[in-house]
Structure formats: structure tokens, C-alpha cells
Amino acid sequence: MGETTFSHEARARGPRLIALAGPFQSGKTTLLESILAHASAIPKQGSVADGSSVGDASPEARAHKMSVESNVASVDYMGDRYSFIDLPGSVEFAHEAKNILPVVDAAIVVCEADERKIPALQLTLRQLEELGVPHLLFLNKIDDASIDMRDALSILQPASRTPLLMRQIPIWSNGVAVGFIDLALERAFVYREHAPSEVIEIPKGEAALEKEARYSMLERLADYDDALMEELISDIEPPRDQVFDDLTKELRAGLVAPVFIGSAARGAGVTRLLKALRHEGPGIADTRARLGVAExxxxxxxxxxxxxxxxxxxxxxxxxxxxxxxxxxxxxxxxxxxxxxxxxxxxxxxxxxxxxxxxxxxxxxxxxxxxxxxxxxxxxxxxxxxxxATRAPIPDPVHALALSVKDRKDEMRLAAAMAKLVDEDPSIVFVHDQEMSQIKLYGQGEMHLRVALERLQSRFGVAVDVSKPTVAYRETIRHKVTVRGRHKKQSGGHGQFGDVVLEIAPRGRGEGFAFAERVHGGAVPKQYFSSVEAGCQDAMSHGPLGFPVVDVEAVLTDGSYHTVDSSDMAFRTAARIGMSEALGKAEPILLEPVLAVDIFVPSEAMSRATGLVSGRRGQIMGFGPRESWEGWDKLEALIPEAEMDNLIVELRSATAGAGFFQARFDHLAELVGKQAREIVSAHAKEPARLAG
CATH class of the missing domain: 2.40.30.10 (Translation factors)
Incomplete structure (x- = not known):
């Protein structure tokens, strides 16, 4: 078949950039492979399953049989140049798309009419809608489906705030989609394996359905075209070029999202998809205008x-x-x-x-x-x-690991290698936690960090052991005590002498450390007050339970000094001795950090989300619909930091990969009983590591 031309709005000029987006395992990489084969950019269509595809070519993608980074490929099709970017479908690798999508001309959203994948589809479509990126849907795996297109549209539409416009309907034979009818062209096509479809007469049994579906398409277009609306009301068949003009204008303006059907694995429907992009899709001039870039x-x-x-x-x-x-x-x-x-x-x-x-x-x-x-x-x-300069904001991490190199000589190489990985993927956070004496790696999920560590070893030769990050426990005291701290040492020449009386008391949670003095008669000279305060803080760095001490008040009430042997260091040492003794006598208690966690899930998964919170010693503070997100809920909870490990893994498992959370420190809470004793005991067995 030769190229069919219409008098509709001039097609975009210049090289075009198209994103392939959509939920995990919807077939984006397979569609890219099919496009490359149709455009003769590769000899034949490869397969993700057997590792012969152009996309997903990295060792990590091959090993896990999933996209773990964006993949780029360019083709020349009917005299025009196109670059396609296949974006990862997993939410763990979604940050990369945030810097790519703003500058694409359009997006093909690869999807299925599967209610389980609608929340993930909604995440993709919402991002495109907020960016104003024109997009169309490719309803994939039509050869495995047996669903009425009206039902398919009713399943898909809740995921999209933009009205969906069915452009094609399938031709069924014995429950199998053997072709399609293009509602704009009013032509029927029969699929041919990895070849352009063959034009046929519209089957008589499909004629009535075609007219009904076409009229629905025209009604949707008429919402934005008064002339078309008048023609429909007057029962006038609109000219074909007018229909294509409306399709072009409304796609480019983001007023509608056309829906095409096909099978990426078989190459079915790909030719019509490419021709729609060629004639109706926007180009670089449209993208530049959307971004506010001057001509x-x-x-x-x-x-x-x-x-x-x-x-x-x-x-x-x-x-x-x-x-x-x-x-x-x-x-x-x-x-x-x-x-x-x-x-x-x-x-x-x-x-x-x-x-x-x-x-x-x-x-x-x-x-x-x-x-x-x-x-x-x-x-x-x-x-x-x-x-x-509009770099996408980096999402907050939701998963963490502690790292230690297997070979000590790799410590310097680790930092240099991680700097390059973070440059490639800014959603990875690499820090050296001095307080906990741990190297920590933060990211968007278990698979996200696993892939980062695989790259660390394969590309940079750095092997690491991983463990659960240490929680930053604290301790405080329950009671008020008074102690005397005395430091006296004679070692030839000037000696050392410092003597203080300290009154130690608990403060309110979150009030921190406070120091005051109520010394009378010059028992301790003023010049040593700051040294006494410093000595108290020295003792608080490692309390009787083994953790930093918080929310304590120290008051210097009395003491004595020696005109020759007293010094700043002597009083600092005396204060540290007294403070350490006081903390042990004042009934120390363990404090654990508690996070305020906002959990976002599809509404049908709310009961599973509440179960996850309850099973982690969490306290539910409230829940309700997620603002401006149809079919989603928000759950607010308080969860101890020690219980956050693998929460994102279980949450995504419960929500088909769509759920996520945001967490921030809220307060320190008392922890008593068996669990507190186990933490203190385990901490006491690791003095060498904590000493650095």
C-alpha cells in the first residue's frame, strides 16, 4: 500500500523524540523492538526473553529481564527521523523519566486493559498530564485479550484525567483479534505477522459496531469543535480531512489521548501507530513552545x-x-x-x-x-x-542498606565509584554516617539498590557486604539526682584538681541539653563554667546504656578549686566523671526514633496497608481519600524507625507495585521491656565497630 495523504494540518518537521512509557511488563521494550524492525533499523525483531533486544542491553537488565534504565534508539521512517526512549516501568527506576519526559515531543503509553495495573498506569498518565506532554495509548497484547472495547475504555478511563479516544476497534474471529478497523480512516486491516497489515473490506458483521464506535469518537472530538458538533447534530458526515485536522489539533493540545490497539510481540498495529505519529504527532517546535524556549x-x-x-x-x-x-x-x-x-x-x-x-x-x-x-x-x-535550569526534584529514599567493602583496599575506590553511579542516577544517596560508623546507601527500593551494587562490582570491581542500617537510638533519664565529681592527680610539677557538685534532671522530650550554674561564694571560679558544661556534654556522648544522651539538664551548684592545680581540663574531667555517675543513678531509659509516615495506596489496598502498619508497632493517625487522585487513599501513621526495614517491599507487593510512602522524623519514644534489653545487649557486643 502506498502512503495515503490528507489535507489536514501540516505534520511536524525535524527529528522527533518519542517516549515509550507505561506500567511494568506492559511491553514497552518489545514495542521498541517492533518499531525498529518495521522501520528496517534492525534485520529482525529481537526478544527480551532471550536477550536479543536492542533495549535492555545492560547486564543488569538482561539478568533481571526488566528495564533498569532508559534505552535509546533512532530510526528513519518514511523520510523522517525519530528517536525513541524506552522508560523503565518499575516505580523504583521512575526518577529517570522525570528529566526525560519534559523534552519529548510525545509519549506512547503502552498498557493493558487490566484492572490490576490501572493504579500504575495512573501514575504514568498523571505525570504526563502535569507536564502537558501530548500522549496516546497503545493497548498492547490485543491477541491475548477477549474484551469488548467499550469495557476496555471503561477500565482505562479512570486512570486518565484526559478523555480517552478510541481510534481503532478489533476484528474478532473465534475469540481471537485477527485485525482492526481504523475509525478515522474507516478501513479494516488484517494483521500479518511482523509485516504491515493488509487492507480488507469492513466485515458485514462489524459494520454496525464500526458506525457506533466512530460516532462516539466524533462526539468526543466535537467537544472541542463547534463546527463538527453542528454537523453531527444535523446528521452530516464530516469530511475526512476535517476529522484528521481535529485529531491532530486535539492530540497536540493534550485535549484527548487517542487509543490504538495491537500486539508488540507480533508487530501487529505498529505501522498504523507510526503513521499516526508521523501525521498527527507534535514536533520540536511544539515542545519548545511548551517549555518556553524562545525560537x-x-x-x-x-x-x-x-x-x-x-x-x-x-x-x-x-x-x-x-x-x-x-x-x-x-x-x-x-x-x-x-x-x-x-x-x-x-x-x-x-x-x-x-x-x-x-x-x-x-x-x-x-x-x-x-x-x-x-x-x-x-x-x-x-x-x-x-x-x-529545571532539574527534576530527587524523590525521598524509601529503602536503605549499610555497606562494608570486602577488601579494605577498596575503601577509596568505593567513594569514587559511587560518585559516578550517583551522577548517573541522582535518586541514589550515598553517605558516610560518622555517628553510626556506617556507610549507607539509600534508594527507591530493594531492586533499585540491588542493581546499583551489581553495577558497582561489574563496572568498578568493588565488592561489598550489606547489612541492615543501625538505628540511631538515644537514651535519657527518669529521675533527678545530685552527685559530686572530683578529679585529683599529682604527677610532678603542677597537678590536676577539679571538684564539682552537679544536679542532673530530665527535661521534656525534644528540649535537648541545658546547662546552668547556681554557685555561691566563688566555690568554682566563673572561668571554669564553660569547661564544666563541656565535661557534662562529653559524658552524654555515650550514656550508661551505650547511646547518646538527650533531654537532660545539668546545674552546677557547688565545688572547690586549687589556686595552682586547677585548670580547664581538670574541671572538664571532673564534670565528665560526675555526669557519668549521675546518668547511671538517674534510671536511664532507651529512646527510639519514630517516623511520621504518609502512605499512598490504591483504595482497594487500604486494608492491606493498615495491616502493614499494625504489624510494625505502628500507630494509625488518620486516613482518607488522596486529594485529587481518584481511586487512591492516604494513610497517616507513626512507625518506629526500627520497623521500617522492607516496608516499601511489602507495600509494593500489596499494591501491584504502585504504592509508596514519604517518611520524616517525628519524635523519640520510650522503649522498655524485652526489646529494649535486646537492643542494649546487642549494642554492647559491638564496641569495636562503634569505636570506628
Whole structure:
């Protein structure tokens, strides 16, 4: 079949960037493979299952058979250039999409009419809607479905605030989808395995259904076109070019989200999908307008992803939003000035040199050491850089591990390697907790951190052991006591003498440490007051239970001194001795940190979420509908930090991967009984580690 042309609005010009988004295991990587095969960019369609796909080419993706980072591939289709970015479907790797989606021209949301995946689909669609990115849906695996399209639409629509527009309906034969009817073209097609579909006459048994579905499509379009509405009311069949004009304008304006059907694995429906993108999809000019980037001015690009290669150094995958970039060109970002050292095309795991980067192109820029993912780089004009610096906010971590290198000589290499991994994925947080003497790694889930550690070993040769991070327990006292602290030492020459009487009392929770003096008659000279205070704080760094002491008041009431042997150090030592004795006598108690946790889940999972909280010594503070999120609830709870381990794993298991939480420190709470004794005992067995 030759290319069919219409008189509708001119198609977008220049290279286009399309995101493939959607829930986990919806078939995005398979669709990318099918697109590449249809456009003859690869000899034949590969498979994710057998590890022959262009996407998911990293060792980690191959091992886990899932996307763990975005994958880029470019094709030439019917004289136009397209770059596709396959985004991970798992929420654990979703942060990468936040820097990519703002600069794509459109998104294909790959989905299924499966109620279990609707919450995850809603997360994807909400992000696109908030960014104003035009998008269409590809209802995948139609060959495995047997659902009426009206039912499918009723399942999918609650996930989308944008009205969904059914563009195609399937042709069924013995319960199997063997083709489809395009409602805009009013033509029927029969699927051919990994080949363009064949045009046929609309089957007589499908004619009535086609007319009904087409009228529903036109009614939706008429919501934004008064002339079309008048034609429908008057029973006038609108011209085909008018229908395509409306489809184009309303898709580009984000007023509707067209729904196409097909099977990525079989290559079914892919040709019509590509032709719809070609004729109706927006281009770089539309994207530039949405981002507020002026038409004229120096070359400008946005960095979508950072890759540290073993031989080529740092690569910044960027979309050229304006002008053209050249090798050797100097560019400015919000963090400094760099010189582009090489231009490359990216095709899955393969990187090849190129001579140019035109407006709309997706290219890798070599060795931009100051620029990071999400940054805007401009060939000139720092004012514009400042205005356009819009890196996506980094999500709060929800999972943590403590690390220790297996080989001590790798300690320095660990920090350098993690710095590169964090540059590639800013949602990873790597810290050295001095208080707990632990190296900690924070991220978006168990798989997220597992993949990071696999990369740490495979790419940088650093092997680590992992454990549960230590909780920052504290202790305080119940009673008021008075003690005398005395330090006397004679060792030839000047001796050491300090003598203090301290009154130690508990304070309110969260009030911290306070020091005062009520000394009369010069029993302790004023010049030593600060040393006494410092000595008290020295003792509080390690209380009788083995933890830092909080919420205590120390009052210096009396003491004595020696005109020759007294000194700041002597009084500091005397105060430390007295404070240590007082803390042991004042009935010390253990305190554990408690977090305020906001849990967000699909409404049907609320009972499971409350069970998770109750099973972790949590206290439910309130719950109700999540604001402006249909079908979602919010649960507010207080949960001890010690009970947070693997909460995100269990929460996602209970919500088909869609649930998440936000946590922050709230208060310290008393912990008594067997659990407190076990914590103190375990802590006492690790003095060497805690001493660093």
C-alpha cells in the first residue's frame, strides 16, 4: 500500500523524540523492538526473553529481564527521523523519566486493559498530564485479550484525567483479534505477522459496531469543535480531512489521548501507530513552545541522562532544543563551562560517532564534566541557562542498606565509584554516617539498590557486604539526682584538681541539653563554667546504656578549686566523671526514633496497608481519600524507625507495585521491656565497630 495523504494540518518537521512509557511488563521494550524492525533499523525483531533486544542491553537488565534504565534508539521512517526512549516501568527506576519526559515531543503509553495495573498506569498518565506532554495509548497484547472495547475504555478511563479516544476497534474471529478497523480512516486491516497489515473490506458483521464506535469518537472530538458538533447534530458526515485536522489539533493540545490497539510481540498495529505519529504527532517546535524556549538564540540542549563509560569517559545524552551543536563547541550550564568533546549517536548499548547534532536531535555529548542530568546547556548566554535550569526534584529514599567493602583496599575506590553511579542516577544517596560508623546507601527500593551494587562490582570491581542500617537510638533519664565529681592527680610539677557538685534532671522530650550554674561564694571560679558544661556534654556522648544522651539538664551548684592545680581540663574531667555517675543513678531509659509516615495506596489496598502498619508497632493517625487522585487513599501513621526495614517491599507487593510512602522524623519514644534489653545487649557486643 502506498502512503495515503490528507489535507489536514501540516505534520511536524525535524527529528522527533518519542517516549515509550507505561506500567511494568506492559511491553514497552518489545514495542521498541517492533518499531525498529518495521522501520528496517534492525534485520529482525529481537526478544527480551532471550536477550536479543536492542533495549535492555545492560547486564543488569538482561539478568533481571526488566528495564533498569532508559534505552535509546533512532530510526528513519518514511523520510523522517525519530528517536525513541524506552522508560523503565518499575516505580523504583521512575526518577529517570522525570528529566526525560519534559523534552519529548510525545509519549506512547503502552498498557493493558487490566484492572490490576490501572493504579500504575495512573501514575504514568498523571505525570504526563502535569507536564502537558501530548500522549496516546497503545493497548498492547490485543491477541491475548477477549474484551469488548467499550469495557476496555471503561477500565482505562479512570486512570486518565484526559478523555480517552478510541481510534481503532478489533476484528474478532473465534475469540481471537485477527485485525482492526481504523475509525478515522474507516478501513479494516488484517494483521500479518511482523509485516504491515493488509487492507480488507469492513466485515458485514462489524459494520454496525464500526458506525457506533466512530460516532462516539466524533462526539468526543466535537467537544472541542463547534463546527463538527453542528454537523453531527444535523446528521452530516464530516469530511475526512476535517476529522484528521481535529485529531491532530486535539492530540497536540493534550485535549484527548487517542487509543490504538495491537500486539508488540507480533508487530501487529505498529505501522498504523507510526503513521499516526508521523501525521498527527507534535514536533520540536511544539515542545519548545511548551517549555518556553524562545525560537531565536544560540544553540541550546537539555541533558536527559548521564553515562560513565569504561573507555570513553562521561557521556551526556541530550536533546537539542534549538540550533545545532558541533564538536569542540563551548557550552555553559548552571554549574560551569565545558567544551564538547565528541558527538555520538546512541542505539541501545551501541555508541557511534556523528558529525552533527541538529535541532531536535538526540545525541551524546562527550566530557561535559560540569553539567549533570536535567541541566540545560547553551552555547552562549548565561541568563537563559539560569532561567531554564529545571532539574527534576530527587524523590525521598524509601529503602536503605549499610555497606562494608570486602577488601579494605577498596575503601577509596568505593567513594569514587559511587560518585559516578550517583551522577548517573541522582535518586541514589550515598553517605558516610560518622555517628553510626556506617556507610549507607539509600534508594527507591530493594531492586533499585540491588542493581546499583551489581553495577558497582561489574563496572568498578568493588565488592561489598550489606547489612541492615543501625538505628540511631538515644537514651535519657527518669529521675533527678545530685552527685559530686572530683578529679585529683599529682604527677610532678603542677597537678590536676577539679571538684564539682552537679544536679542532673530530665527535661521534656525534644528540649535537648541545658546547662546552668547556681554557685555561691566563688566555690568554682566563673572561668571554669564553660569547661564544666563541656565535661557534662562529653559524658552524654555515650550514656550508661551505650547511646547518646538527650533531654537532660545539668546545674552546677557547688565545688572547690586549687589556686595552682586547677585548670580547664581538670574541671572538664571532673564534670565528665560526675555526669557519668549521675546518668547511671538517674534510671536511664532507651529512646527510639519514630517516623511520621504518609502512605499512598490504591483504595482497594487500604486494608492491606493498615495491616502493614499494625504489624510494625505502628500507630494509625488518620486516613482518607488522596486529594485529587481518584481511586487512591492516604494513610497517616507513626512507625518506629526500627520497623521500617522492607516496608516499601511489602507495600509494593500489596499494591501491584504502585504504592509508596514519604517518611520524616517525628519524635523519640520510650522503649522498655524485652526489646529494649535486646537492643542494649546487642549494642554492647559491638564496641569495636562503634569505636570506628
Amino acid at each position: 531565536g538564540g544560540p544553540p541550546l540542549a537539555r541533558i536527559l541522562r548521564t553515562i560513565h563509560t569504561s573507555h570513553g569517559g562521561k557521556l551526556s545524552v541530550a536533546r537539542v532544543l534549538r540550533g545545532a551543536l558541533a564538536d569542540g563547541q563551548t557550552v555553559v550550564s548552571a554549574h560551569g563551562e565545558d567544551r564538547v568533546s565528541g558527538l555520538s549517536r546512541v542505539m541501545g548499548a551501541n555508541i557511534s560517532k556523528t558529525n552533527e547534532a541538529k535541532e531536535g536531535d538526540l545525541v551524546a555529548l562527550g566530557r561535559l564534566e560540569h553539567a549533570h542530568t536535567g541541566d540545560t546547556v547553551v552555547a552562549d548566554g548565561r541568563t537563559e541557562v539560569a532561567k531554564l
